[in-house]
Amino acid sequence: xxxxxxxxxxxxxxxxxxxxxxxxxxxxxxxxxxxxxxxxxxxxxxxxxxxxxxxxxxxxxxxxxxxxxxxxxxxxxxxxxxxxxxxxxxxxxxxxxxxxxxxxxxxxxxxxxxxxxxxxxxxxxxxxxxxxxxxxxxxxxxxxxxxxxxxxxxxxxxxxxxxxxxxxxxxxxxxxxxxxxxxxxxxxxxxxxxxxxxxxxxxxxxxxxxxxxxxxxxxxxxxxxxxxxxxxxxxxxxxxxxxxxxxxxxxxxxxxxxxxxxxxxxxxxxxxxxxxxxxxxxxxxxxxxxxxxxxxxxxxxxxxxxxxxxxxxxxxxxxxxxxxxxxxxxxxxxxxxxxxxxxxxxxxx
Amino acid sequence: xxxxxxxxxxxxxxxxxxxxxxxxxxxxxxxxxxxxxxxxxxxxxxxxxxxxxxxxxxxxxxxxxxxxxxxxxxxxxxxxxxxxxxxxxxxxxxxxxxxxxxxxxxxxxxxxxxxxxxxxxxxxxxxxxxxxxxxxxxxxxxxxxxxxxxxxxxxxxxxxxxxxxxxxxxxxxxxxxxxxxxxxxxxxxxxxxxxxxxxxxxx
Numbered sequence: 013x014x015x016x017x018x019x020x021x022x023x024x025x026x027x028x029x030x031x032x033x034x035x036x037x038x039x040x041x042x043x044x045x046x047x048x049x050x051x052x053x054x055x056x057x058x059x060x061x062x063x064x065x066x067x068x069x070x071x072x073x074x075x076x077x078x079x080x081x082x083x084x085x086x087x088x089x090x091x092x093x094x095x096x097x098x099x100x101x102x103x104x105x106x107x108x109x110x111x112x113x114x115x116x117x118x119x120x121x122x123x124x125x126x127x128x129x130x131x132x133x134x135x136x137x138x139x140x141x142x143x144x145x146x147x148x149x150x151x152x153x154x155x156x157x158x159x160x161x162x163x164x165x166x167x168x169x170x171x172x173x174x175x176x177x178x179x180x181x182x183x184x185x186x187x188x189x190x191x192x193x194x195x196x197x198x199x200x201x202x203x204x205x206x207x208x209x210x211x212x213x214x215x216x217x218x219x220x221x222x223x224x225x226x227x228x229x230x231x232x233x234x235x236x237x238x239x240x241x242x243x244x245x246x247x248x249x250x251x252x253x254x255x256x257x258x259x260x261x262x263x264x265x266x267x268x269x270x271x272x273x274x275x276x277x278x279x280x281x282x283x284x285x286x287x288x289x290x291x292x293x294x295x296x297x298x299x300x301x302x303x304x305x306x307x308x309x310x311x312x313x314x315x316x317x318x319x320x321x322x323x324x325x326x327x328x329x330x331x332x333x334x335x336x337x338x339x340x341x342x343x344x345x346x347x348x349x350x351x352x353x354x355x356x357x358x359x360x361x
Numbered sequence: 362x363x364x365x366x367x368x369x370x371x372x373x374x375x376x377x378x379x380x381x382x383x384x385x386x387x388x389x390x391x392x393x394x395x396x397x398x399x400x401x402x403x404x405x406x407x408x409x410x411x412x413x414x415x416x417x418x419x420x421x422x423x424x425x426x427x428x429x430x431x432x433x434x435x436x437x438x439x440x441x442x443x444x445x446x447x448x449x450x451x452x453x454x455x456x457x458x459x460x461x462x463x464x465x466x467x468x469x470x471x472x473x474x475x476x477x478x479x480x481x482x483x484x485x486x487x488x489x490x491x492x493x494x495x496x497x498x499x500x501x502x503x504x505x506x507x508x509x510x511x512x513x514x515x516x517x518x519x520x521x522x523x524x525x526x527x528x529x530x531x532x533x534x535x536x537x538x539x540x541x542x543x544x545x546x547x548x549x550x551x552x553x554x555x556x557x558x559x560x561x562x563x564x
Binding site: 069070082083084087089090092109113131138 | 429450453465468473480484497498
């Protein structure tokens, strides 16, 4: 009868056949390899004498039911460990999954067939995947915490910057109230405009992700309108037109364009609205093949005769030139017929 | 589809006996103590089982299936939602895994053994008490939705399912599952007859 099991020497499973007394009847080559126990050594002997755990109550009870013709029995690795370990304890423990079934032999006796699957390799892959997953979850938690901390810090910082800018603006306004009309008052107006443009940009940044691009149309329209309302004379009928392209620009480009627009607008309101303050200031910003161009035009008398942007003492003109250079562009000061300041800029800067 | 009261009571008693034996086996094997209970037993059609499982256990189900032939023909499935199946394995082996859904092959092997013990104890009780002879296939782990789990049984039309809600209490955690015993109508008629005989004898 043993010959009928020879085929089982060629399957990639450990196969053990036991009789009713749990004595080894067949021991295939695969299980020989996994346990280091040769067929000649074990056949005819109780399997429990080689693997004592099979003599314990929990195994005997379940295997006894099989001998009585009961249903198949599973011995999984997590609940049983390695049922058929290698005789050399230094060998790596294999992850085994054992299924025991019974069958009636030609001799009328009932036999138990134990099929042993080696799941070591798949288990190693699962363990590696689990470790990787656990590592990723841990890293993600650390990153999330760090981002949270950064966001909290940024919120706190933004709050403080906003308060400080507002405080500076209040101080300037207090100072303006006590200053007489004249150069001091004008200097404070200029300063007020410059800080206001910082404040608006800061608010725009605060509302968005700090690393996000700034919508230049939204930003410029806000600072220009606020500044225009604060600079124009009381009861003035002066007009303001804006045609700003919807562009998203980096933070520092937006900041520099905002400062240039503030300086130009301050100049236009001071000198370009005419004696009744009833002129019009136009601001345009458009994309050009080489970058962008912004112009601030009024319909006043234009720049004074002999006006030299390079040689003048005006801080505003110097600022406009300096900031335009920073943007990789050029500033032009034209009088045709009102004053017109045109700056080009590089969008990539 | 309902069970007449006597039949219901007798089947509840038999399933309770089987489940009690399963708990004994599990407790003799494990460090953690397991209490198994059967809150309800009812008879449903296969289509109805799909609706019940989809409603109560969701779309992702894990099951251990064993088919049987002999005095009667059919299949038994111990079914859990995949989340509950993972929770049961975790409780039994005292680990907490980071896998959210489904079981890997090692953990599926563990669930297979638990299902094997529960199904063997249940069917063993039915077979011993009602003098039925069964031959079983090897336990298989299957995953999918309720439609797949029922289709996989390959039950003929007019099949009925004896559905026992089960509750595993392990380490103060409650894990809900279902045992579904699929019968052909002819097999169920035989079961009815055997149970009536058993009840009559018992009374």
